């Protein structure tokens with residue numbers, strides 16, 4: 001006996017439905033059509049436009065089987081209404097004997113056929129290939145609504161899906177959960193009206209509005225979906241907020257001492273977000289804050305101030321970076337800042353060692369005031385004795401799943417996530433609704449904008465000469481090797497080749513190479529040499545993509561720039577222009593450029609503002625890629641499109657806050673309708 005809301009169907013069918021994420025009747029109600037076919041009208045063959053799906057009503061003239069060049073079934077038909085009129089050939093390349101017999105019987109018994117498909121000009125005149133057809137009984141009325149076409153999976157026919165959905169629509173609870181005047185004010189139909197219309201639209205609904213999903217019924221469904229997303233993320237946020245966290249109140253002495261030794265003054269934006277973070281840390285519940293700011297805006301020092309507050313309050317801090325190189329960089333920088341202040345900094349990038357070394361590392365981590373490392377810090381399950389704050393740099397590289405995993409660990413430390421991939425506002429409001437967000441919207445003074453130049457590969461010599469010129473000026477340069485997504489081995493080879501070529505082209509200069517296959521120690525040594533100015537040119541794979549900070553570097557060359565994504569190009573470009581020197585980023589590309597590569601290069605050439613680039617990226621690629629949430633467990637939006645439906649995100653956010661405050665019962669019902677069991681994932 002299936003549970004009340006389980007789909008009542010044979011087990012095989014239920015398995016296939018499950019593949020589509022359909023488990024309950026409610027899920028079927030929300031399984032909405034991709035498009036529609038208009039079977040409410042019959043078109044005369046003579047009026048048919050080629051390439052447009054349409055329905056005709058015909059009589060069979062002739063049925064024949066052709067064997068060469070390929071076995072096929074040919075059925076000659078004519079309009080039933082004007083049998084003397086146009087002829088049409090139905091062609092089937094794969095068919096059953098029963099289908100052939102059906103046509104023959106229709107011919108012999110003079111029955112009408114209703115046929116749906118696209119007409120095209122074939123070799124033997126007008127034809128339809130593999131149309132859908134039905135032999136009519138005497139009084140077959142035309143359907144009164146457009147025929148929905150649903151997303152489906154192998155072994156699940158549209159007709160079966162339609163039946164199940166129609167049945168679910170009758171059985172399901174379509175009760176209205178929003179206030180009538182609200183719906184009226186925002187010109188949205190009721191939930192029941194919206195889904196009924198989308199599953200079986202009357203023939204006079206504009207198909208274009210349905211297809212473009214701008215019809216009010218679609219807006220209503222998208223709103224409900226966004227509302228469910230807001231409710232579940234916000235509820236998770238509130239739940240975590242009810243947990244306890246160490247109070248990191250401090251006199252701010254350590255922070256003052258750090259600021260006194262910094263060679264620069266904080267920007268207004270840095271001061272503002274530092275104050276927001278300081279306020280969070282002195283609350284008795286865990287901070288869950290995302291610190292966003294374009295590459296180079298100075299997030300690290302803001303994080304360091306938070307470290308001061310935690311350490312001064314007697315707690316430990318774990319500082320995580322997505323790569324070993326970056327962890328090592330942070331380690332060097334933080335140690336330079338903190339050791340003079342008497343704060344002990346431990347670096348654990350990479351995996352922990354074995355045996356005795358491992359035990360020693362674990363022991364050190366248990367008590368060190370600041371532990372810097374990669375995500376191995378969580379994976380290794382270190383026992384911090386007084387963990388008060390976790391800082392995650394380049395958070396977008398970790399993915400939402402890790403963000404959740406981290407929170408589930410034992411005590412609830414405060415959390416500061418940092419991201420240099422600026423997230424467009426609507427995206428932040430939606431996928432990051434479970435975080436508070438601070439934004440650094442200002443670069444330190446004295447930065448000169450990086451000039452971006454596009455060079456075709458044919459002009460590589462000029463670029464090599466530019467590297468020499470930069471080095472002659474006392475500056476340093478990065479040369480980023482081609483990205484080869486399909487194969488790490490080929491990518492490594494390309495890097496070795498580039499290195500060999502440049503070493504001879506730049507004879508006399510000190511050229512180093514860093515790539516992902518180097519061991520942690522070797523990588524660190526090369527980076528340290530570049531930081532110290534012992535190398536003039538650093539040939540690198542994208543291991544340097546994020547976070548690396550060498551202010552004296554003023555030239556960035558990216559080879560085969562057309563292969564990189566927008567966020568990557570922006571990140572790479574952000575490696576230069578950090579020291580107040582006039583800086584240049586050269587994008588070397590190879591002809592011919594695909595349309596999308598051309599679009600990307602144009603965007604990166606024209607824009608330097610990371611937020612604008614991210615917005616364009618969202619337009620090109622959709623949100624899934626940007627938030628890295630494909631494998632995350634946070635449901636991707638199925639219907640709402642953040643680029644188009646930004647206004648709905650805002651409405652949904654307001655409504656979510658109001659409902660969570662006033663009406664937990666409706667919150668629960670709405671979430672049950674939209675997420676059923678899937679919602680468990682978010683109860684961190």
Ligand code: ADP
Pocket residue numbers: 264265266267270293294295296297298299300301420444445547549551578
């Ligand atoms: P990101 O936000 O990309 O992580 P970083 O924290 O690496 O940026 O900072 C980039 C560079 O700017 C570093 O060399 C840092 O020391 C420097 N910096 C940070 N804040 C300021 C400031 N207020 N004035 C001048 N330089 C700053």
Ligand code: MG
Pocket residue numbers: 299300393420547
């Ligand atoms: Mg950084």
